[in-house]
Amino acid sequence: MTGGNDQFMDAVADFERAVHADESADMAQAHGMLRQLIGDANPAALTQAGPRLAAVLEDVPLGGRADIAVMIGYCVEVGADPVSCAPPVLTNLAQVLDGAMELIEQASAIVDLELPAPEDIEEGSELLEVMFESFGPSATLSWLTLSPCVTASLSMLQRKAVRQGLGPIRELLTQRYQAYLEASGANGKDIDYALLVLDDEPLIVLDRDTGTGYRLRMSGIADNFQLQTLLGDALIGGGHLAGEPPSAEAVAVSRDSDGRVPTVCSFKFHAPDGTRIWNEGTPSDIPVVDGARVLVLDEIPYPHHFPALRYFPSMLAELELDRALSPTECATWFAHVGPAER
Known part of the structure; x- marks a missing residue:
């Protein structure tokens, strides 16, 4: 098991280097190794990995950012420091909400367009290509990855120390999430509910x-x-x-x-x-x-x-x-x- 943890931490280091160097191929390879190894990593390794992955999250391309955010959330659930992990994960959620809203606003202007659920869109499908062309990569990827970004953020917001240190982003997330729910017709009671929780x-x-x-x-x-x-x-x-x-x-x-x-x-x-x-x-x-x-x-x-x-x-x-x-x-x-x- 120690060898597996060493491999996982090596993958974390490889991912950090690839992100800093902006090397797409190396980043994709290291990302794949992280996904393969994270399930067998022990709590000590995950505790180290969470803050390190959080530190590079904002520089990860949007297409892979949600998956890395979910990994950070998993690290926090196991024992990584939520206070150091939370800010980039929550900032990313605010950005993704903004992009998802952009897509919904554009889509609402198209008559008779009914968007499927993001999980029902297959990678490489014709519909996905049309969405990229019609709405742009940023808005489309934000809309597609909103659910895992919410999951990762909930891992942070369930910690009292994170909620106590939210500051201005609490109001920003509340406004953007409520606007998203209203525009999309989706049901809330996750991020919006967590942001209402009182402490002390x-x-x-x-x-x-x-x-x-x-x-x-x-x-x-x-x-x-x-x-x-x-x-x-x-x-x-x-x-x-x-x-x-x-x-x-x-x-x-x-x-x-x-x-x-x-x-x-x-x-x-x-x-x-x-x-x-x-x-x-x-x-x-x-x-x-x-x-x-x-x-x-x-x-x-x-x-x-x-x-x-x-x-x-x-x-x-x-x-x-x-x-x-x-x-x-x-x-x-x-x-x-x-x-x-x-």
Whole structure:
């Protein structure tokens, strides 16, 4: 196995040299070796390879860039540093989204043109040649490789350290991806969903029935079903509120373990103004009041069963109870709360 790792790292070095020298034939050969060897490389080799491949990604021709980005994502999943790997992968996604939008805009001007799914277009097909001629290589390759670029970027965005360091590219990716979804009619809930995830976010939870309140901090929670389970564990399991807490297994898969476990909602969620906060939404739907997101809990009228899981399997979730609020603090926060809509 050591020999295989040595061969893989040799292929990484050959690929770096070919990219720096802009030698297409050598690059293609080294790229092929990377694809052949990466599956047998051990975590130590992959940990080294990820940042090195990321460092040359922007200089890789567009036709091969998505595949290298997916390799970088695989390295991150195994243990490569996501903070050093993420910037070129996410920048590439922004560029590819721009190119894909260009193709869609051009295609929309052609009457009766219905584009097939990118995976249904065969290499060397007549349709592919027509697309290159009609839309140009950059737009066509961007459109064709968008899906693997999204996959690679999701490997990055599932890491808290990456999300915390996104900076301006968060807004850029959000704008471009939303524009792409609207223009293409595609379904989202991948990149757009990951970009909504909050980290180290203060959360004030007010229980209407008991008049009690709690300050928590949340990170890496993708949807409100997941929040239901973790909040039920923190408040009911922690002995602060009455009820049946979620099982330890449901909590584990909602936090950091693999799999899915049947569970039931603990609460009905409302915003302070009384509007419903739906389980199908995300914690970003919870409104901010005086510097913290404020969630009001009401009694669930009937059992609502769902599978506890993490929408993003590699995204680790945190929900920590800082403390229960004092009666004075509760009165201050409840002053913002109106009746629940019916």
